[in-house]
Amino acid sequence: METKARKVLIADDEPDILEILKYNLANEGYEVITAKDGDEALEKARRTLPDLVILDVMMPKKTGVEVCQLLRAQAAFKETLIIFLTAVNDEGTQIRGLETGADDYLSKPISPKVFLTRVNALFRRLNKTEARILVIDHMTIDPERFIVKVGEQEIVLAKKEFELLYLLALKPGRVFLRNEILNQVWGNDVIVGDRTIDVHIRKIRQKLGVDCITTVKGVGYKFEL
Amino acid sequence: METKARKVLIADDEPDILEILKYNLANEGYEVITAKDGDEALEKARRTLPDLVILDVMMPKKTGVEVCQLLRAQAAFKETLIIFLTAVNDEGTQIRGLETGADDYLSKPISPKVFLTRVNALFRRLNKTEARILVIDHMTIDPERFIVKVGEQEIVLAKKEFELLYLLALKPGRVFLRNEILNQVWGNDVIVGDRTIDVHIRKIRQKLGVDCITTVKGVGYKFEL
DNA sequence: ACATAGAGTTAATGATTACTTAATACTATG
DNA sequence: CATAGTATTAAGTAATCATTAACTCTATGT
Numbered sequence: 001m002e003t004k005a006r007k008v009l010i011a012d013d014e015p016d017i018l019e020i021l022k023y024n025l026a027n028e029g030y031e032v033i034t035a036k037d038g039d040e041a042l043e044k045a046r047r048t049l050p051d052l053v054i055l056d057v058m059m060p061k062k063t064g065v066e067v068c069q070l071l072r073a074q075a076a077f078k079e080t081l082i083i084f085l086t087a088v089n090d091e092g093t094q095i096r097g098l099e100t101g102a103d104d105y106l107s108k109p110i111s112p113k114v115f116l117t118r119v120n121a122l123f124r125r126l127n128k129t130e131a132r133i134l135v136i137d138h139m140t141i142d143p144e145r146f147i148v149k150v151g152e153q154e155i156v157l158a159k160k161e162f163e164l165l166y167l168l169a170l171k172p173g174r175v176f177l178r179n180e181i182l183n184q185v186w187g188n189d190v191i192v193g194d195r196t197i198d199v200h201i202r203k204i205r206q207k208l209g210v211d212c213i214t215t216v217k218g219v220g221y222k223f224e225l
Numbered sequence: 226m227e228t229k230a231r232k233v234l235i236a237d238d239e240p241d242i243l244e245i246l247k248y249n250l251a252n253e254g255y256e257v258i259t260a261k262d263g264d265e266a267l268e269k270a271r272r273t274l275p276d277l278v279i280l281d282v283m284m285p286k287k288t289g290v291e292v293c294q295l296l297r298a299q300a301a302f303k304e305t306l307i308i309f310l311t312a313v314n315d316e317g318t319q320i321r322g323l324e325t326g327a328d329d330y331l332s333k334p335i336s337p338k339v340f341l342t343r344v345n346a347l348f349r350r351l352n353k354t355e356a357r358i359l360v361i362d363h364m365t366i367d368p369e370r371f372i373v374k375v376g377e378q379e380i381v382l383a384k385k386e387f388e389l390l391y392l393l394a395l396k397p398g399r400v401f402l403r404n405e406i407l408n409q410v411w412g413n414d415v416i417v418g419d420r421t422i423d424v425h426i427r428k429i430r431q432k433l434g435v436d437c438i439t440t441v442k443g444v445g446y447k448f449e450l
Numbered sequence: 451a452c453a454t455a456g457a458g459t460t461a462a463t464g465a466t467t468a469c470t471t472a473a474t475a476c477t478a479t480g
Numbered sequence: 481c482a483t484a485g486t487a488t489t490a491a492g493t494a495a496t497c498a499t500t501a502a503c504t505c506t507a508t509g510t
Contacts, residue, residue, distance in 0.1 A: 383485075383486055383487080384486075384487090385486075385487065386486090417487090417488065417489090418488065418489055418490085419489095420488085420489070420490080421487080421488060421489080424487085424488075424489090425487085425488095442495090442496065442497075443496095443497080
């Protein structure tokens with residue numbers, strides 16, 4: 001399954017800070033790229049297309065504000081999160097920073113915990129719009145588009161069928177008990193007959209034409225390609 | 226699509242602060258609602274459904290953090306922006322605040338300018354629905370000129386029809402739930418009947434003469450050429 | 451080999467959900 | 481205030497989905 005880590009680019013000329021932030025972000029599961037000046041930040045941003053760019057305002061070559069402006073001018077970085085990080089807690093700079101299109105402005109010194117919390121807060125909001133697309137081998141299950149792709153072929157499933165398949169595919173290999181499936185897909189207050197799940201499973205198998213749901217007799221079903 | 230002024234609810238027990246913030250926000254064109262304690266904030270939030278809630282952490286009746294938690298627990302406030310505003314710049318409080326689901330945490334005293342800039346920054350990101358011309362294959366949707374072009378043919382849509390089409394076309398392929406559509410096009414406080422969306426969809430399909438809206442039964446609609 | 455339990459299959463039914471059309475209510479404009 | 485263009489509701493129809501029931505298949509233990 002594809003669980004692409006969020007990429008974060010940190011640009012700061014102080015190696016210590018770079019190190020601390022990198023360590024903390026990496027610990028949270030982010031993929032971290034570092035740069036030590038404005039030009040390097042720009043160059044790496046273009047190459048790696050990070051989800052978040054953290055910019056020290058005072059940097060050699062180009063200041064954080066300059067980098068921010070240059071990035072925002074490019075279509076590819078219109079949506080990218082940008083945080084300014086700086087020792088200068090000058091009000092004017094902060095305003096200019098935010099007006100340049102930054103999403104947050106943090107003053108040094110900042111505790112790693114507060115830093116991480118703010119980063120997470122930004123991602124949290126961004127996250128709402130993107131549902132999780134599952135890619136398992138040559139199969140793609142996209143809950144946002146409500147589409148299942150097998151190879152290049154798009155297959156349309158009905159609502160319950162899709163929900164059932166999505167549930168199983170969330171944890172490939174793991175067996176879901178019939179009860180679990182009922183709770184997750186139907187809700188724990190709905191009572192449906194014994195054969196309901198079977199029939200839906202059947203429809204899925206039929207429509208997909210690929211044997212991806214394995215029956216575990218007496219237990220439940222699991223997704224397996 | 227909502228062109229109404231953004232509604233902001235401010236809750237603080239200090240009348241001075243309430244007044245200053247209200248003045249500044251109103252000046253920027255926001256519609257401001259005020260509350261002087263936690264309970265009042267909750268009550269007014271439920272009634273007015275603001276786009277942004279600014280909560281003082283230290284308030285009578287209920288603290289800002291409590292209000293935030295109660296709001297976030299309700300579906301209607303899942304997307305609402307929430308800012309904490311407080312004299313206490315205690316790190317733990319800040320972390321807890323942000324983890325509760327707040328979007329920003331500002332420490333008093335704060336300059337009105339910085340305050341406004343941060344509010345604007347939050348809205349800016351939310352407002353990614355900026356008017357832009359969509360070109361999808363041979364279809365052009367121009368919200369500025371209010372024109373839809375299919376090939377060389379210009380087609381005139383009514384307001385709601387246009388807004389609906391534009392919303393769907395913003396993210397081609399992505400399924401929009403009926404609820405999402407209602408919120409985005411009609412606004413989350415308007416109540417219209419079940420069949421309203423259908424009828425508008427029908428009109429669009431009819432006028433465009435192109436099959437570009439796909440129904441996903443039990444789920445919603447998506448734009449697809 | 452047979453009984454049995456669990457799962458698969460199929461078709462039929464009832465329930466949902468959407469489509470369509472027409473009628474009515476609303477709103478801005480001259 | 482009349483009108484045209486829009487928006488919404490209502491009501492009937494069509495489509496498709498979910499569920500059940502009845503039957504079949506298959507593996508397992510005796």
